[in-house]
Amino acid sequence: MKKVAWDKSFNIGVDIIDKAHAELFRIIHKMIDLSDDASTTRHTCKELLKYLEAYSMAHFAEEEEYMRSIRYAGYAHHKQIHDHFRDETLVSLKKELELSDYAPRVIHHLTDTMQNWLVEHIMKEDQAIVKKTVVRKSCHCSGQTDLISRAVGHALQDVFHVEAKLVNPDYKGRSIGNAFYCQQCYDIEDGLRLRLFLGVEKPLLHRGLEKIYGKRRLPPPSDDRPADEILLQVFEPLFAHMEPFFQGHTVHALDADSLLDTDDFRTSFMKGCHCSLLFGSKSGYFVFCYRTWRTKH
Ligand SMILES: [Fe+2]
Secondary structure (H helix, E strand, O other): OOOOOOOHHHOOOOHHHHHHHHHHHHHHHHHHHHHHOOOOOHHHHHHHHHHHHHHHHHHHHHHHHHHHHOOOOOHHHHHHHHHHHHHHHHHHHHHHHHHOOOOHHHHHHHHHHHHHHHHHHHHHHHHHHOOOOOOOOOOOOHHHHHHHHHHHHHHHHHHHOOOEEEEEOOOOOOOOOOEEEEEEEEEEEOOEEEEEEEEEEHHHHHHHHHHHHHHHHOOOOOOOOOOHHHHHHHHHHHHHHHHHHHOOEEOOOOOHHHEEOHHHHHHHHHOOOOEEEEEEEOOEEEEEEEEEEEOOO
16 A cells, blocks of 8 residues: 655654654654555554554543643644544544454555545644644636636547536545556746646546557556556646746656655645646546645745
8 A cells, every 4th residue: 555655744843743743754654564464463453453552542632732821823723633533534544443353455545545634634723733734725726727728628639539618626645546647847937936737637648648659559557557668658738738838947857756646646635735636538537637835035
């Protein structure tokens, strides 16, 4: 199972809270390792889960105390989220685990749910305590949505030969099925950088490959992820269509490191996007998101 790597951007700048978040990730990662190991006993899992629960509760209490100490205006809402996690989410995950007698697939489900909850919670709610959050407004690009939609429409017509239309101007990053993602960074003006994420649902990607290879020479169908160089052949022309739109230069050339799987994309998405659009076509969904930030003051 995929572990979300710890990253400095998770820090909110309050030492005691940041250390606890890092420890929570460490415990969840340990649990992922245990669930991947066939020799793990039910007892070991149970003990680690007990520790994870106790640690989370102590951390919630500490964080709530900190919020009260600074008279944080969002305290009641934030506490409600902690309470809901403790009384609903965790209770149902534990019940599921007991009923399955600690089956590895259920442990996976638990660690997956907890990891996603933690990433989303830190990036949205905890960062908001210190107002560090990148507030994801409905769409900062709302004035440009028509322009972007046209550019995306041309790109999809050219690369996939499909008509696409905007189906959600405030896409929240929810799963759209099996999809592939790629990112590219641009310097768009002095000191302003933009990271663009594009996502292509698998049937749409397949259609793009048909256009490149022709039906006969298409690489054999596989349930797995296509090779990096094949994925990049689809993403390169898509980004080429977007480049003039941003009038910037790319920071690095596209390569295998630019490719993201669904978990990587979700983690990046949680850090906030200023523009987040979902397009639909008869062959599948297409995701277009970006965020900008200042690299110097
Ligand atoms: Fe929190």
